[in-house]
Every structure is written in C-alpha cells, then in structure tokens.
Amino acid sequence: MQRIRVLVVDDHRIFAESLAAALAAEPDVEVAAAGSGPAAIRCLERAASDGRRFDVLLVDADLGRAVVAGIDGRVAAVPVNGPVAIGGALDGVVDGISLVAGVRSGQPSVRTVVLAERDDSRRAAAALQAGASGWVAKDCSLSRLLAVIRGVLRDETHLPPALLTGVLRELTAARKHRTESERLVESLTPREREVLRCMVAGLGRKAVAERLFLSPHTVRTHMQNVLGKLGVHSTLAAVALARRAGVGPADLERPAQERLSAGDVVERGGQLA
Secondary structure, three states: OOOEEEEEEOOOHHHHHHHHHHHHOOOOEEEEEEOOHHHHHHHHHHHHHOOOOOOEEEEEOOOOHHHOEOOOOOEOOOOOOOOOOOOOOOOOOOOHHHHHHHHHHHOOOOEEEEEEOOOOHHHHHHHHHHOOOEEEEOOOOHHHHHHHHHHHOOOOOEOOHHHHHHHHHHHHHHHHHHHHHHHHHHOOOHHHHHHHHHHHOOOOHHHHHHHHOOOHHHHHHHHHHHHHHHOOOOHHHHHHHHHHOOOOOOOOOOOHHHOOOOOOOOEEOOEEO
C-alpha cells in the first residue's frame, strides 16, 4: 500500500496537532505538522534530502497574517504573494500564500491545499494563482478533507461550490488586469523597458545610470517617461504593474555598491528622489 505523506502547516498548535492525529489514523496516510512557514520549509527540505518528499501540504490561509506587520507598521518578513525561496535561508514570518507559491516553485510535485476559516473568493483566487490545488473550509468533515487530499494527487482542483462563481470572476479580472499591464509595458521604448527592469531590481537612479552608461539626468527623464506611460505616480506602483505584466528584474551582475541599500531613498512622497 502506497502511503500519502502529508504536512500540516498551521500556527495554531492545537488545531495542527489535532488534525495531524486525525489524518494519521488513516492506514494510508503519514502525517507531520509544522507551526510556521519557516518550520514547514525546513521540513520540506529535510524530507527532500532524505528522498521522502511530502505529497500534500495543508496550509492555513491565515498563516502568519496576525504578525506580518510590526508595531512600527513595517513588514516583518515576506510580503504577501511574494514566493518563498525553497532551498534558501529564511527567518521570520511567512504567510500562507507566499508559502504556496514557494512550494510550487521549489517543489512542484508537492500539491498544496489551503485550509480557511471563512469563504473568501479573492483570497481563494490568489491561492490558486500561487499554485494551490484546493481551498477547503477548516470545519469540513474529515472524510471531505481526505477526498480532497486524494483528489489533488489526481491533479484535480477542489473549491467549495459557493466560491466557484466568485473565484472565476476574480481570475477573469486578474487576467484582464494583466493584459492591460502588458499593453502599457509594450508602449515603452526598448531603453525605457531596460530602465523599468532596473527599477524592478531595486536600483536607484545613480545605479541605473552607471549600469546603462547614462547620465543621472537622462535616467531621471526615462523614469519620468516610464511613470507617465504606465499611468502611475510612484516607483512602487510602476514596479507592481511591471510584475503583473511579467517583467522580471535586470540581471544584477554588477558590483554590490550599485544595488539599492536599505537606507537609500527611491522616492519621497510618491516622487522620484
């Protein structure tokens, strides 16, 4: 009998351990539990190195959400919807959607199912876009959860019927948004696209100028043109739009001092510095 290896990831210890115990009662299921995103990543990496990869990851939809923002309002660790690097060092907070994206990228054979306390079509759509194979209510029956676990291993996608319409609407809107972002990026000149890729990479104006062998004044003009053509008013908004359009960062094989340090200012009050 082939056993299904399941990893439960939930920062509510009682729930995680109770669910793991219930699943472990099944003769064909082997279960482990992790209380945080970083702990889950360590489990995944250790299992992979031992040649015993997990088959299914059950992830709390609210994993880490209560502590993503620090007291001073700054993000403590991984931003929402930013994939986590499986195989790299990571400390701090990892939210559920980021973990899903990271697992999809680093260990694509692992199927992920998101466990949610409430129906939310927008977050369910985001989970599917990140690579999840299912969205299941935390108060569902054990038999239902087992059916989903076995179903995703057959490459099925599972959603509560009540969410189907809303999720389809969200996915359609996201596709339309991406298409519009791609159209705006295509309106840029080749040089402006180069500058945009540098912006996505986090380079400041001086670093962009050195990298592209341009004067800082010329780079500033290009950046202003990029913002104008994209219809945005800040570097952050331009980078977000670029990512939606699939624009990746410039390949940073230049000296480290060209990169933007944590103390550098990219914009002040929405304006280029």
